[in-house]
Amino acid sequence: MIPAPGTLAAMSTNSTTPAIAAAGLRKSFGDHVVLAGVDLHVPAGTIFSLLGPNGAGKTTMVQVLSTLLSPDAGQVHVAGHDLVRSPDSVRAAIGVTGQFSAVDNLLTGEENLLLMADLHHLGRQNRRRRATELLERFDLTDAARKPAVTYSGGMRRRLDLAMSLVGTPRVIFLDEPTTGLDPRSRRAMWQMIRELVAGGVTVFLTTQYLDEADQLADRIAVLDHGNLVAEGSPAELKRLVPGGHIRLRFEEPRSLHAAAGVLGEVSVDEDTLTLQVPGDGGVRSLRALLDRLEDASVEVGELSVHTPDLDDVFLALTGHTDDAKVTTR
Known part of the structure; x- marks a missing residue:
């Protein structure tokens, strides 16, 4: 029997402000309920992964938490700011890398970063310095002045992530960031994510690769039909399922x-x-x-x-594995 979410994961005892805190978060489109009163608590400086089958509400969750959609009900704070009352403060504290790249193919890698720096209102000197730092950090210096259309898939995702970091965010939302990448590029992206968290950034990760969540996440929540059906560390979730x-x-x-x-x-x-x-x-x-x-x-x-793996957990919680990708790549 799968316990309800919250029975595994008590609220963090850390006295610092959580990176994300939500209570009773709801979102509907017409009569279709996408988020049905979700509670979340994401400690700062951790990787929190949201799993779920297609249509479970993962992307909607990211869009709401990143101010792209307004919640219908509930209280939400991101980086200490009220999502509804202070959306501009939330936007200033976050970065978002979506399922589909925000890279402009007609611009060079450097120009894409400079454009983001302009949108963040960085001064002339600071914008150039920030772009140079990020190009170096993501191993894109040699390709900095080449059009993004010439980049490989891994390079585009690295540039996309670099663009989300221009404003030095405290919380980053990564919505299926490694979809379509080859094994080497996926592992390179994993290492970059770990380095971000080591630097104090909080990562909210949605993914359909169960091994990715297992490798990266400090805590995992499983969303199905708009409800969190379980939450815990990867090891805690695996212990829910018999079969060892x-x-x-x-x-x-x-x-x-x-x-x-x-x-x-x-x-x-x-x-x-x-x-x-x-x-x-x-x-x-x-x-x-x-x-x-x-x-x-x-x-x-x-x-x-x-021992049971996250594939077994996913099947037990949602009743199907066809939308989850299990890979050892």
Whole structure:
């Protein structure tokens, strides 16, 4: 049974102002409820990942929190500012990298950054200095004066992220930032995100790559049909789902059957000479299992531990995995 959100994740005990705090956030389009009273608490200086199938409301959530859409109800504070009463203050404190690149293909990388600097009202000297810093930081110096249309997908995403950082935001919204990138570019983007957080920035990440959330996020929330159905660290969410087991492979049928007799309720595969034993894979349970086999003089050929992953969590919470992308790239 999946506990309701909040039973896993108590509010942060940190006394500092949270990067994002929402209570009862609602948004509808006509009769269609997209966000049905969502509560959020995102500590500053962390990576918070929002997962959910297509149509769950992830992009709408980002659009509301970044002031692109107005909420219908609820109280929301971003970087300490009231979203409804002080939207300009919120905009000054955030950066947004959406699903679709904001890069102007007709401009060079440098010109794109200078344009963003103008929009942030940076002075002539500061705009040039900031653009140079970001080009260096995102390894775009050599391509700075080339039209963005000539950039690879990874370069465009790096430039897009650099553009969102021109105003030195405290909170960055990344809406599926690595979609379409090759494995090397994805990992480079992950490293950049980690470096941002190490520098004190808060990242609100939506993604359909479950391994991406597993690798990056301090906390994950799962949104389905406008409701948060669970929230916790990746490890906490994985513990919600049963199915962990220890897989034992034997060299001969006699050892397989002897082990099955010793261990009791196990799944036996005669063709591969393997047993699956339910278990959490902890050191204590592993030691106890091996001790029982040793006492019975049963020789094990191979042992491996299998624990639920975010794919299992996603399936248990939303009932389907077709919209979530599980990858080991």
